[in-house]
Amino acid sequence: MSKKLAIIATKGTLDWGYPPFILASTAAALGYEVQIFFTFYGLQLLKKKMDVKVSPLGNPGMPMPMGMDKWFPVIGTAIPGMQSVMTKMMKAKMKSKGVASLEDLRDLCVEADVKIIACQMTVDLFDMNHSEFIDGIEYGGAAMFFEFAGEADISLFV
């Protein structure tokens, strides 16, 4: 019987969107049965048109590309427009390094039969609509997460 990985994906930023998709696709490639429960801000990662950004604030440990942390101290990251500049630079850097985009990694997970569940409570809370999300996903609550996680070899809250 194959091993099982359960992930709760709760964050909706460009950087924190990577761990769930990288872990899930890697585990699937290793033969794991994988399920991701997207909830809270993590629902952003299931939108058809993903519009996520790097959050420079609150990540002082982030080595910013091209030494920007030297030019712009913390206050700099709060300048209007800086966040989208950072996001573009991060995307360019990742592309130049051959790192797949979040959309590509998400596709990879779907193709690898990673089961994707969106938290219906969060959908309701933020007045979201199922039509905003990619196809082929299920909707459910925390109880659905436990059904799988209770039998999983690894459970991670990301």
Add this chain to the structure above:
Amino acid sequence: MSKKLAIIATKGTLDWGYPPFILASTAAALGYEVQIFFTFYGLQLLKKKMDVKVSPLGNPGMPMPMGMDKWFPVIGTAIPGMQSVMTKMMKAKMKSKGVASLEDLRDLCVEADVKIIACQMTVDLFDMNHSEFIDGIEYGGAAMFFEFAGEADISLFV
């Protein structure tokens, strides 16, 4: 024998306070034996008078209520007073959607016999006092967490 869920709750904000209590109360309702170890900023969630706020900074993925993200770009969230405005709006939204308050969810966990442990090291570090915290909780260290987590079916770091 019932399944076991171990949670480490490390964050003390209005938004990140929800996952530990929602997961714990759901699991308890499903028959799990549940234990939460509150440490670091998570200790805020055990105060008798909970005074937690949404952190708009660092959550660019958060769909702000009423399109506020359109009116106030990142810099807006650093305006003095904005944080408490956001917190009030978030609370109002949750209430209007029938989402229980953190206090209610915490009560629910206590009633469902979720075992609550507060990290004594953190209490000492921040000069906190046991009288600030709700009754019926235990105090201990990381070793106490492992005693339970080592036998748990699911362990989550929130």
Add this chain to the structure above:
Amino acid sequence: MSKKLAIIATKGTLDWGYPPFILASTAAALGYEVQIFFTFYGLQLLKKKMDVKVSPLGNPGMPMPMGMDKWFPVIGTAIPGMQSVMTKMMKAKMKSKGVASLEDLRDLCVEADVKIIACQMTVDLFDMNHSEFIDGIEYGGAAMFFEFAGEADISLFV
């Protein structure tokens, strides 16, 4: 056979650097076999010269030392230089309370035979060099994490 703890350490700040090292060293002291996979911003914690800071932004739940949260509301934490002031105050407070430094806790983990793995993909992405990191660590990918975590009793994403 000893119990196993697998940790993914993804954050590179003074505050969030503590949980992986505290959990790992405690578990090792309890006889666990422990492995930490450092990835994303977490790689900062493996640098020979660790230069990590507290992130006051995004931690509204943090009880700041000496009532600074009273003097400086949220906006205050974005003042240039405030971050390093906060970092110094946090370090002083921890020292006065007898809390070990991150470097000390890291040494403790190494001495306790905690196996440390650095994510090579992140090293490449941020143009880092192996010479920047402490000795005695291994380099690998997510697959290496699963090799151990798949057999672990506890797996935590920090």
